[in-house]
Amino acid sequence: MVDWVKLELDVEGFDDAGFERYLRRAQSSGTRFTTMADLGDAPEHRRVLYELNRTCSADIPDRGPFYTYDEYAAQRLDVATYNPGGVIIAVQGDEWIGMSATSLHPDRGHAFSDMTGVLAPHRGKGLSLALKLLAIRFVRSSGYRRLVAFHHPQNHAAIAMNRRLGFVDQAR
Numbered sequence: 428m429v430d431w432v433k434l435e436l437d438v439e440g441f442d443d444a445g446f447e448r449y450l451r452r453a454q455s456s457g458t459r460f461t462t463m464a465d466l467g468d469a470p471e472h473r474r475v476l477y478e479l480n481r482t483c484s485a486d487i488p489d490r491g492p493f494y495t496y497d498e499y500a501a502q503r504l505d506v507a508t509y510n511p512g513g514v515i516i517a518v519q520g521d522e523w524i525g526m527s528a529t530s531l532h533p534d535r536g537h538a539f540s541d542m543t544g545v546l547a548p549h550r551g552k553g554l555s556l557a558l559k560l561l562a563i564r565f566v567r568s569s570g571y572r573r574l575v576a577f578h579h580p581q582n583h584a585a586i587a588m589n590r591r592l593g594f595v596d597q598a599r
């Protein structure tokens with residue numbers, strides 16, 4: 428059984444100023460940040476989101492086969508917790524190069540980081556930090572204080588990314 432690494436961030440205590448430079452750096456090199464809500468939560472955009480999520484998920488340890496599009500739509504998009512305003516997209520030219528999807532869970536009193544992914548050629552440049560800064564602002568403006576993320580213990584990059592942002596181990 429996988430012993431998931433369960434992390435949590437207090438978004439009220441999060442220091443936006445410490446991460447704004449990653450957003451500015453990406454923007455000054457031509458990356459645009461938007462959301463599924465702003466792009467339009469239309470079938471063609473859902474397909475592009477699916478492809479981006481599928482490609483990035485191939486690097487998650489032990490992820491196994493990814494959903495078919497219909498499974499993805501049923502489990503991630505056509506659900507009450509899906510919020511197109513909480514799906515941040517990084518775009519370069521016409522290409523979607525990164526994403527951070529967050530869902531809100533009023534029953535549990537927290538927001539959940541469903542998936543953050545950056546296409547391999549664009550990694551190591553702080554793009555995930557820029558995406559998550561915007562995701563954290565979405566969580567805060569939605570009235571939530573806690574953002575939770577679960578990772579496979581071998582997903583060192585994702586765990587390091589979240590710890591860099593100030594995520595700590597959830598109390599067991």
Ligand SMILES: CC(C)(COP(=O)(O)OP(=O)(O)OC[C@H]1O[C@@H](n2cnc3c(N)ncnc32)[C@H](O)[C@@H]1OP(=O)(O)O)[C@@H](O)C(=O)NCCC(=O)NCCS
Pocket residue numbers: 483484486487540541542543544545546549550551552553554555556557582583584585587588589591
């Ligand atoms: C995890 C992922 C989103 C990071 O994206 P990225 O844009 O390359 O990350 P950044 O350049 O913003 O790096 C942010 C921090 O993460 C850590 N990090 C990123 N890649 C790392 C790696 N390969 N090894 C160790 N730490 C890493 C570092 O702490 C880094 O901050 P620093 O450079 O200031 O020390 C990317 O590797 C990815 O898409 N992986 C596949 C999908 C995935 O596993 N998603 C998480 C599951 S939800």
